[in-house]
Amino acid sequence: MKRLTSSLTRKLWLTIIAAIVVTILYSYFLSYFFYEKLYVENVETALLEEGRRLALEYEGGPLSDDLKERIDWYSSKSETEIFIVNNPRELSACLPFDIDYESLISGEEREDLLAGKAVQKLGYEERFDRKIMAVVIPLLDENRLEGIIYLYIPLTKISEVTTDFAYLWLIAAILFLVLAIFLGTFLVRKLTKPLLEMKHAAGMVSKGDYSVRINNHSKDEVGQLALAFNHMATSIQKEDERKKEFLANVSHELRTPVSYVKGYSNALLTGIANSEDASKHLMLIYREAGRMERLVGDLLDLSRLDSDDYQIIMHPLPLAQLIEDAIQKYLPKIKEKNLQFRYELDPDIIINGDEGRLEQVLQNILDNAICYTEKGSIHLKLFAIEKGCCIEIVDSGIGIPADHLDKIKQRFYRVNKARTRKDGGTGLGLAIAEQLVILHGGSLIINSTIGKGTTIQIHLPVLE
Template sequence: MSKLSIKLGIIFFLIIFGLVILMFLFLHSALVDSRIEEELISLQARGNSHRAILEKHFDADTISHVTLMESEANTDVVITDVNGKILGSSANRDSFKGYLHRSGFNIPRKGEILEDNWKKGSFISTVSPIEIDGRTEGRVYMFQDTESLHTLIKRLNGNFLLAGIIAVCLTLIIIFFLSKGLAKPLINMKEATYQISRGDFSVSLPQNGNDELGDLAHSISRLANDLKYLKQERIDFLASISHELRTPLTYIKGYADIVHSRNLSIEDRDKYLNIIREEANRLSDLIKDLFDLAKMDKNSFIIQKRYLDLTDFMLKIKQKFTPAFKEKEMELKVSCPEDLFIMADPSRLEQIIFNLLDNAIKYSPSGAKTLLTVSRKKKDIYIKIKDNGKGIPEEDLPYILNRFYRVDKSRTRSLGGTGLGLSIVKELVLAHGGKISVKSKEGKGTEFELIFKGAG
């Protein structure tokens, strides 16, 4: 668990940490620039305020008063005449001389910024013109020591550092729980798939909601159930094959030994040879059915479709099966409208109908009636075979089309068959692109419905 959660945690941390750093850098730069701009605007406004006073009284007393006020503030002022001669200063004049010659002759009325490089310079400074009667008579230079700005920025950096540490800690906590929450179900799924690969299909995964993880967990659980069913079906299939093969082989071997080792009359000999022949035919039919199913599983089973006149086809079916129904004292009724055509393989469709009618004969009592009806709905052909035999129990209906599945678990041989007939019917119907369904009630009979597309 730790490997995946650590990988997820590192990825999330790098992404979130990178975004936080970029956000903090942008925010820090914006705050610093905004703060410096506010200081410059404030310094400019202070210079303009002094300029307004000096324009009313541009004399030595007023100049002295202005410089005296600035000497008590954290800013400094230098007042010069139009030629640059210093008339008054609130601090050491030598410190400001380098800035006094930077201003041009045409200074706008609102003033201008002389120095804004607070990172490298000793001061930030502004200048405002003193205009009397439309003529420039002097200038007011304002200075602010950048040391106070560096102190302000340092305090701001400290606050950002503290906020960054708190953000990183919260990010790590969130990532820990987030990565753990994501990794845990994934690890559970990994362990479940490992169990499945070892043949243990009794996996149980918790439901994780309706998100992608929940869908994945549901798919793995469904896969485990399907594999469990397939494994059990394979076991049952092998058991059924061994039983179905062993029984006729036992009969063949047993009666062959009797014929070989005993002096039998011609009548007994013929009787035993007939049994051997019947069991050999039964074994041959079983092997043929198994080969057919194997071909269907490999998609190598060939279906040769052609236009088929269902009216003529069903008439031939009735002619073939009527004697078998009469022998069992049963009735077969066939109903099919005229001029009805379908794209199908005639021999395979006959095999489908044969198996279903054969089941109706086997599992219906004397005097029973079987209905074979054909109808058309839009472009689909519906073929229904309904009998009033003994029916199929409701609990057996979902499995009746499975291979070797029998309602009679005792596997009585009186009814014959290989247990593969209905599974072959299902595969043949699907190979035609059709559908098969069955409805049944015990004591009332069974109805098979076949739906084929592409009616002509």
């Protein structure tokens, strides 16, 4: 649990810290962007406009003293340092900082000046401890460079631009950090708590406690995972209970015939039974061996039906003929019990099915109908319905109580809780029959009234 907590918590906190760092870096680069794009570009634009307005004062010819005085006067009133000189080489003597002429005006820039283009300069000056933005405006007379107007201004540092907001920025940063820690802690706990519960619950399930459930009602992926886990635990619990019940039922079903076989065979081996009783004992042993054989056969059928690789061999079948052949095997038993039996079969119904498995379904149902009907009647019909065909077997037997109908198809389920075997089989017949019908794409429906009889309908698709 600690490993999960530390690992997941570490990952989440690393994610949160990474988000904070990215946010801070984004804010820094955004501030730098605004500084470069807004402040610096605005200063450059303002210098160019200011220089061009001053250049309009020049009327041609050599620079007059009057023009120089007016430019100097304007410079004294402006925040911008402005110089007007006859030759760019004179700038080195005018500027308050050392500069080489070649670095001030390059040959290419001189060509631009001669073409009447303004030159923009941006560089760092140690004396001012900041960058310098400068603009050189040419003064031309008939394509002759008579002079230049040089404007420059030290750029304000970005830290100076944001001085007024520094304290507010610091307070906002602290609040943001506190909020991030608070929300991060809440988020980490909210995300890890259900996962830790799932880990604990999974451990309980692995130890055999299938009753554990996770109380998580969120609608996100974690909540869906918790819901899926609860469904899984419920399914495992039901399957475990079903397995235990199945094993208990198998043990119960085998215990009595095994005890009979052991007891009567012991009587024969020790010579306790006389010759007349020996014959009866052998008959009882034979009967119980047959019961165990049927039980094992039914269990094998169920095991195969539960496996994913179970296959049935489907081919077109005239269903009426299959039913009539199956009925012939039961006519002696029906006559022996003196039951009234009649059947009505539609000979035109053709289905796609496994002959052997469908015959097994009929045998299981007819066995029950004959077994639980005394001095009554059995009526079997095959007829077409809207979406296929229906095999209907109606008996006038003892019937099934209403509260047992929804359980009668469960494995080993018997209405008679005493599990009397004189009139019952293995308790697996209907379970096997329903599985086989489902594999054929059909359904098995049971309706019954206690004391009046039972009606079983098998709905199957037909070939068109």
